[in-house]
Amino acid sequence: MSKIVIQNLNKLYNPNKPNAFYALKNINLSIEDGQIVILKGVSGSGKSTLLSLIGGLSKPSSGEILVNNQNIAKLPDIMSSAFRHQKIGFIFQSFNLLEGLSVYQNILAPLALTKLGKEAMHEKVNQAMQLANIEHKKDQNVGSLSGGERQRCAIARAVVMEPEIILADEPTANLDKENSFIFIEILKKFKLLHKTVIIATHDTLFDDLACIDRCVQMRDGELLE
């Protein structure tokens, strides 16, 4: 069964202006439940835009994005935010942690929107930290973490709500080789947990990885599959 179905998707920036341009042109893509998909392409090819549309962070100019058969492209803010909260985990190239807070407090952020009790929240945060192997740094301020640790904190935060879909935008771009391999190990855990993962990257490290189900090439906003 298809987890994500994208039909005739277009994204036009600066419409009705001289500098208008299409970031995505007529994208059609179908991703199965539990698949790990790599979006490959050079900078500006539209990988990040596609991820942000799938995650409901921005709205397409036209076309449909069906997740579990629900068109998220037309959802009002309150519903698309709830969808993002419950179904999507984002991992960004620049980690996007809340500076000044500890690892634990960063991972707690999505749980602030829930009605869970203290114990349940604590358990969820602990599970997420174990999965990302960052529990030993839980009380440390994120400002004092290394790049790899920051990445693992971001991963723990992305999975704390146990989302069905994980979207990673250039997850290894700011990591050294050792930490990139740690990320791949976590990716294998995602596979075991049957998460649907889409990774936008141009890192060759992901080439020929056994856990990758599919590789989609993008150029100038178009799919070259």
Added chain:
Amino acid sequence: MLRKNFVEYAILLLFKDRNDHLFSFLIFSFIVFILSSVLFISDSLQYDLIQSIKAQPSIVVENTRAGRAYPMHEGYVYDIAQMAGVSSVEGVVDGYHYFAQKRLWFHVIGDAHLAKDEMLIGQGVQKAMAELYYEDEFHFLTEERLINVKIDKIAPKGTNIISNDAIYLNPNTARAVLGMEMDEYAKLYVTVPNPNEVGQVALKIVEIYPSAKATTQADAIGAVRHVYYYKGGIFMILYVIALVSFFILLKNQVGLVYGEKKKEIAILRSLGFCIKDIIALKLIQNSVVSVSAYLLGVALAYVYVFVFNAPYLRNIFLGSELENSISLTSVVDFNLLFLIFLFGVIPFLAFVILPAWKIAISDMSEAVKS
């Protein structure tokens, strides 16, 4: 309804950014402190003056000629006493004596309980006289002669709002000091037992003596309120609020639209916070800052005015050349405090929430990439 976890996380983020909020907190506390102090002083003085007016008779009559105060003779007392509704008329000697050595004006009031050569003086007068070594006796210098009067008593501090610049003298001595004839009065105190007849009697007095001014208690209270509404500073309040709110606006606008704060909103949006959540988050954080700053400002103002007697600010309101050491009566007008809250806290919140909303509705994809 706001969830407990959400409120706790909002407070956590507030403490994370405490240094950013400290500026707004201090500025806002300062505005509330200034405004509350002004209102406390103004209300306290108004209250004391109105109480003293209420202790006076129903109508005070003064005479004028060519726009200047002019004394009244016994005939006025007789005519007014004959009016229907009037129970008594008392002639009062009242005027100002210029103390040339200190360049000060003393308020001279006739008091029949005092002997011809003794006087009761206010604390401000006593201080001014003592500086020139008039401690037991004072010499009033008139055009004709020097009048020596014994300083008998000093008015208690609690009456300073009225008595600070006052000298109470036997009426005849007061007349001599003020250059009045023996059967003349500066004011007439008219007692009208029925409050409903006071206005009518005041009109009748002016009909008989068109140059006279008949001031009822209500007129006097209105005049005090007018003076203190002006001095209490409706204009000052609006001016200060507008000015300082502008700085808060600028600070918060800059802080929210640019830099880390924009990114923080984008991160929270990517984690599933909707626009309403972002606004609620900012509302909680800034409500905590503004309400706590408001309470601190009001508490500091209360201590400054009613515990320390408002040093520096007090003299602006008393408007006397004599140093006045009155104790301000603790009077708190909750309506005006609510008005400060309304004019202060609501713009404070609006200036933060509007930019936050503007950021929250924008496309987050670029902000999370940077």
